[in-house]
Structures are given as C-alpha cells and as structure tokens.
Amino acid sequence: MRILYNVYQICVALPLLIFITLATAVITIVGCTIGNGRFWGYYPAAIWSWLFCRILLLPVEVEGRENIDSKTSYIFVANHQGAFDIFLIFGFLRHQFRWMMKKSLEKIPFVGYACKKAKHIFVDQSTPTTIYDTMKDAYNILQGGMSVVVFPEGTRSKTGKMGRFRKGGFLLADYLQLPIVPITLDGPFQVLPRTKDITFVKRHKLHMIIHKPIFPQEKGKNDINALTEQSYQVIHNDLPDSFK
Numbered sequence: 001m002r003i004l005y006n007v008y009q010i011c012v013a014l015p016l017l018i019f020i021t022l023a024t025a026v027i028t029i030v031g032c033t034i035g036n037g038r039f040w041g042y043y044p045a046a047i048w049s050w051l052f053c054r055i056l057l058l059p060v061e062v063e064g065r066e067n068i069d070s071k072t073s074y075i076f077v078a079n080h081q082g083a084f085d086i087f088l089i090f091g092f093l094r095h096q097f098r099w100m101m102k103k104s105l106e107k108i109p110f111v112g113y114a115c116k117k118a119k120h121i122f123v124d125q126s127t128p129t130t131i132y133d134t135m136k137d138a139y140n141i142l143q144g145g146m147s148v149v150v151f152p153e154g155t156r157s158k159t160g161k162m163g164r165f166r167k168g169g170f171l172l173a174d175y176l177q178l179p180i181v182p183i184t185l186d187g188p189f190q191v192l193p194r195t196k197d198i199t200f201v202k203r204h205k206l207h208m209i210i211h212k213p214i215f216p217q218e219k220g221k222n223d224i225n226a227l228t229e230q231s232y233q234v235i236h237n238d239l240p241d242s243f244k
Contacts, residue, residue, distance in 0.1 A: 005057075005200075005203055006200045008057075009200055012055075013055050013056055016055050017056075020048055020051055020055075022110070024044045024045060024047075024114075025111055025113075025114040027040070027044045028040055028041065028044050028045060028114040029113065029114050031044065032118055033117065037117075037118070037119060038096070038146070040118070041098070041117070041118030041119055041120075042097070042098075042118070045090055045118070046090050046091055046094075048090075048091075049086065049088075049090035049091030049092075050087075050091035050092065051091075052087045052091065053084075053087050053091055053092075056201055058084075058191065058201075058203060058205070058206055059205045059206070060091075060092055060205070060206045060207075061205060061207045061208070062207075062209075062210070063207075063208070063209045063210065064209050064210030064211060064212075065094065065210055067210050067211060067213065068095055068210060068213070069145075070095060070096070070145055071144075071145045072145060072147075073142045073143065073144075073145055073146055073147050074095075074097075074147040074148075074178060074179055074180070074181045074213060075147065075148055075150060075169050075170075075172055075173040075176075075178050075181070076089075076093070076095075076097065076147060076148065076149040076180075076181045076183055077150050077152050077165075077169050077170075077182055077183065077231050077235075078149065078151060078183035078184070078235070079151075079153065079162045079183075079184065079185055079235050079236075079239070080151040080154075080155065080156050080157060080185075081156065081157055081160055081186070081187070081188040081189035081243075082156055082189045082192050082193055082194060083188070083192050083194075084188035084191045084206060085151070085188045088185060088187075088188060088208050089149055092208060093183075095147060096145055096147065097149050098118070098119055098120045098121055098141055098146065098147075098148050098149075099115070099120045099148070099149055100120075100121045100123055100138070100149065100168070100172075101115070101120055101121070101123065102122070102123060102154075103122045103123060105122070106122050119141055121137050121138055121141065121148060122134075123168060135175055135176075138176065139175075139176060142176060142178065148169075148172070150169030152165040152166050152168070152169050152170070152231070153165060153166070156194045157189065157194065160189035160190075160193070160243045162232070162235065162236055162239070165228050165231070167228060170224045170227045170231070173216060173224075174216055174219055174220070174223050174224045174227065177216050177219070178216075179213035179214060179216070180213065180214045180215075180227050180231055181210065181211060182211040182214065182230075182234040183208060183209065183235070184207075184208070184209040184211070184235045184238040185206075185207070185208055186206075186207040186238075186239060186240060186243070187204050187205050187206040189243070190204040191203075191204050191206065211234050211235075211238075214227060214230050214231060214234070
C-alpha cells in the first residue's frame with residue numbers, strides 16, 4: 001500500500017500540485033493587480049491549500065471553528081510542526097488572514113512575489129525602524145475581520161515538539177490590542193518532517209484545534225509575557241504526549 005501511494009505521488013499528485021501551485025501564484029498576482037486584493041489575496045491560496053491536502057489523500061480534522069468570529073480580527077499563533085502546517089491552516093481555518101513571515105521568504109521565485117502582492121507581512125527585525133514599519137503594515141492590514149497568522153517558534157520543529165516562543169506576534173497583539181487565538185497542530189510532522197533529504201509524503205491525519213481567544217488585559221511587557229505564556233500552555237496541553 002505504501003509503494004502504491006508513493007507511485008501515486010510521483011505520477012499523479014506531483015504534476016497536479018506543480019500545476020495548481022503555478023496557477024495559484026499567477027491568479028493571485030493578476031487578481032491583486034487588477035481586482036479586489038482582499039479577495040484575490042486569500043481565496044486562491046486557500047483553495048490551493050485545500051486541494052493540496054485532498055490531492056494527497058490526507059484526512060483532516062478541525063475543532064473549534066465556533067470559537068472565532070468572521071468579522072473579528074485576531075492574531076492566530078500556532079505551533080510549527082512542518083511544511084503542511086501551511087496547507088492545514090490556509091485550507092481549513094476558513095477565516096480571512098495574512099501570514100506574518102520571515103523577510104527571506106520574499107526572495108522565493110514567483111511565490112514570493114505573489115505573497116507580496118497578496119499583502120502578506122514580511123518581518124524584518126534588523127533594526128528598530130524596520131520593526132516599527134512591520135507594526136504599521138500590520139495595523140493597515142488588520143481591519144474589518146482581517147487577521148494574521150504567526151508561527152512564534154520562528155521555524156519548523158526538528159522533532160515535532162514545541163520550541164521556545166518568540167515575542168513578535170504577542171508584541172503585535174499588545175500594540176494593536178487584539179485577541180490572540182492559539183492553534184494546536186498535530187500531524188504535519190508525521191506527514192512531512194523537517195529534513196534535508198527529499199522524501200515522500202506519509203499519509204497521516206492532519207488535526208487542527210482552534211482555541212478560544214485570549215484577550216490582552218493591559219499594555220506593556222507584563223501583558224506580552226502573559227499572552228506568550230498562556231498561548232504556549234494552551235497549545236502545548238492539546239498536543240499528544242509524544243510531542244510534549
């Protein structure tokens with residue numbers, strides 16, 4: 001069965017995924033250039049991510065959509081198990097958002113330009129001025145139910161277990177006084193773990209838990225630390241024991 005799935009990935013899934021990835025980038029670029037950027041910056045990529053999981057025959061389970069309101073802006077923070085975190089959140093969260101991503105990702109050919117046209121937020125932490133500019137960009141985007149998604153670990157886990165949370169997303173929540181929504185992801189590590197080698201996708205259930213919002217109680221360092229610690233614990237508590 002495993003061999004058949006690998007053959008399917010090479011002969012059927014791979015050509016389809018390459019095609020829909022290029023098509024999504026083109027549609028996003030053209031749509032954001034001539035049309036409604038709010039629509040074209042989200043829906044083509046959301047459909048692309050949904051198709052990515054479905055074409056690879058990956059089962060998906062989502063809990064907690066009732067905890068969020070489509071008209072409210074949030075800072076979503078999630079653990080980062082692997083590359084399929086992207087497809088799971090984009091394809092199944094069903095809430096308008098933009099990614100907060102590393103500045104270096106802007107250099108990815110074609111896809112990086114599509115992300116820029118879609119108004120995803122590229123984070124440059126090289127100087128206080130660039131950090132402030134990131135905050136301003138986020139403020140302009142986070143209006144009318146638009147949210148952002150952050151991986152506070154900053155990079156994919158090498159073991160599936162959570163690493164230390166950085167403060168960027170929580171600093172943004174404090175600055176804009178927006179609620180944090182923790183998201184627990186389980187399964188992306190088993191599907192495609194972080195490795196230097198080219199490997200096949202493994203068929204495993206992708207599971208996403210959308211937790212209740214955590215609201216800032218004040219402003220400043222203490223609030224940022226409290227939001228960080230609360231979010232970490234909420235996400236951590238719903239991970240399987242093997243990843244705690």
